[in-house]
Amino acid sequence: MHTLHGNFTTDTQFFGGNNVFDLIEEYGSPLYIYNEEILRTRCKEIKNLVTYENFVPHYSVKANTNIHLLKIVREEGLHADVMSPGEIYLALQSGFKPEELFFIPNNVTAEDMRYAINHGVLMSLDSLSQLELYGEMNPGSKVALRFNPGIGAGHHEKVVTAGKKTKFGINQEDIDIVKSLLKKYDLTLVGINQHIGSLFMDYDPYIQSTASILHIAEHFEDLEFIDLGGGFGIPYHKQDGEARLDIKTLGHKLDVVLHNFAESYGKKLQFQIEPGRYIPCECGLILGTVTSLKENAGVHYLGTDVGFNVLQRPIMYDSHHDMELYTTHVACTSPLTPFTVVGNICESGDILAKDRLLPTPHVGDLIGVLDAGAYGFSMSSSYNQRPRTAEVLIEETGNVKLIRKRETLEDLLRPMLV
Numbered sequence: 001m002h003t004l005h006g007n008f009t010t011d012t013q014f015f016g017g018n019n020v021f022d023l024i025e026e027y028g029s030p031l032y033i034y035n036e037e038i039l040r041t042r043c044k045e046i047k048n049l050v051t052y053e054n055f056v057p058h059y060s061v062k063a064n065t066n067i068h069l070l071k072i073v074r075e076e077g078l079h080a081d082v083m084s085p086g087e088i089y090l091a092l093q094s095g096f097k098p099e100e101l102f103f104i105p106n107n108v109t110a111e112d113m114r115y116a117i118n119h120g121v122l123m124s125l126d127s128l129s130q131l132e133l134y135g136e137m138n139p140g141s142k143v144a145l146r147f148n149p150g151i152g153a154g155h156h157e158k159v160v161t162a163g164k165k166t167k168f169g170i171n172q173e174d175i176d177i178v179k180s181l182l183k184k185y186d187l188t189l190v191g192i193n194q195h196i197g198s199l200f201m202d203y204d205p206y207i208q209s210t211a212s213i214l215h216i217a218e219h220f221e222d223l224e225f226i227d228l229g230g231g232f233g234i235p236y237h238k239q240d241g242e243a244r245l246d247i248k249t250l251g252h253k254l255d256v257v258l259h260n261f262a263e264s265y266g267k268k269l270q271f272q273i274e275p276g277r278y279i280p281c282e283c284g285l286i287l288g289t290v291t292s293l294k295e296n297a298g299v300h301y302l303g304t305d306v307g308f309n310v311l312q313r314p315i316m317y318d319s320h321h322d323m324e325l326y327t328t329h330v331a332c333t334s335p336l337t338p339f340t341v342v343g344n345i346c347e348s349g350d351i352l353a354k355d356r357l358l359p360t361p362h363v364g365d366l367i368g369v370l371d372a373g374a375y376g377f378s379m380s381s382s383y384n385q386r387p388r389t390a391e392v393l394i395e396e397t398g399n400v401k402l403i404r405k406r407e408t409l410e411d412l413l414r415p416m417l418v
């Protein structure tokens with residue numbers, strides 16, 4: 001086997017000595033593959049972000065909810081953020097204790113709230129009406145609130161989750177109403193949180209946004225924690241030499257802010273953050289098959305079995321994913337050609353990448369779509385009735401562990417009660 005294009009998996013020994021063609025033969029194509037060592041490295045970086053002692057990072061599990069990965073994240077000492085009863089259920093099944101979970105939903109039903117209350121999971125409400133609904137259901141309890149700090153950030157309009165144009169959070173102008181609702185239902189506000197958006201590569205907006213939430217915190221006396229949100233970015237353009245987020249400097253700057261605030265608030269509050277993508281993104285890759293090559297009106301199409309049922313991000317956010325190519329043929333250095341890399345779904349929008357410069361592969365070669373560990377499998381579907389893929393974990397020993405079976409044709413039919 002030769003790598004025809006790219007060197008990330010070679011440099012990181014991503015496949016742990018396993019041959020990619022053997023993996024596809026054993027588990028089928030396409031296949032989600034995760035590397036345990038990379039996952040643990042990312043967890044440790046986040047866990048050790050600051051020296052402030054009372055610091056508890058919460059992994060936002062929506063990025064990837066495979067319970068084998070959740071177990072590793074928990075072993076590394078992280079807690080978890082959850083967005084739905086399904087995520088609460090999976091997090092509990094993977095070993096998280098209710099007090100290690102923080103439920104941060106948006107526009108949930110009373111039934112969803114009841115699920116969290118019954119399972120002893122602290123909840124953050126993100127509107128006055130949801131606070132009122134919660135108060136009626138669970139008076140006299142502890143609660144948290146999500147505020148909109150007034151500034152947002154992110155890689156795409158669809159992922160900016162604070163500022164003026166978003167459905168998220170309670171506005172600061174409503175603090176007086178918040179206080180009267182808390183009083184009305186005898187609720188204790190123990191935590192406040194924010195999340196300004198996803199995928200920042202520059203730490204300044206994040207550090208700046210902490211000033212706003214800390215300012216909001218000064219209005220409340222019983223706080224036990226402040227949650228600063230997630231959004232930590234990863235370099236999707238590795239092959240062009242994109243730099244990593246400078247997590248060391250971010251940590252130093254954050255440390256100063258946390259220590260100063262604790263001093264002025266007069267209490268060593270717990271600080272939380274909510275990284276989602278940063279934790280599993282780079283440990284995951286999709287291995288697929290080159291199924292066809294064709295030219296149509298001057299455009300070179302590289303057809304694969306990685307449709308948007310397998311990876312949504314390119315069509316949802318115009319996202320870029322670096323790609324590698326693997327071949328069993330003698331690797332000759334063919335000239336690079338701009339390829340439009342497409343999947344096998346019957347929609348013309350089913351495009352993984354446009355005008356990507358790649359050497360010309362053979363049909364039957366394999367393609368590796370990098371940085372697919374976050375919002376990859378968790379957003380995948382069985383559209384066109386393609387059963388969802390298997391997932392495997394390359395353990396630190398190099399051993400390959402099947403952590404999710406490929407769905408079958410029968411799985412498509414089962415919920416229809418025939």
Ligand SMILES: *Cc1c(COP(=O)(O)O)cnc(C)c1O
Pocket residue numbers: 060062063081104194195197198199229230231232274275276277278
């Ligand atoms: C999605 C989400 C996160 C995680 O976002 P990332 O960009 O993946 O770090 C954190 N907090 C909340 C409230 C979210 O909705």
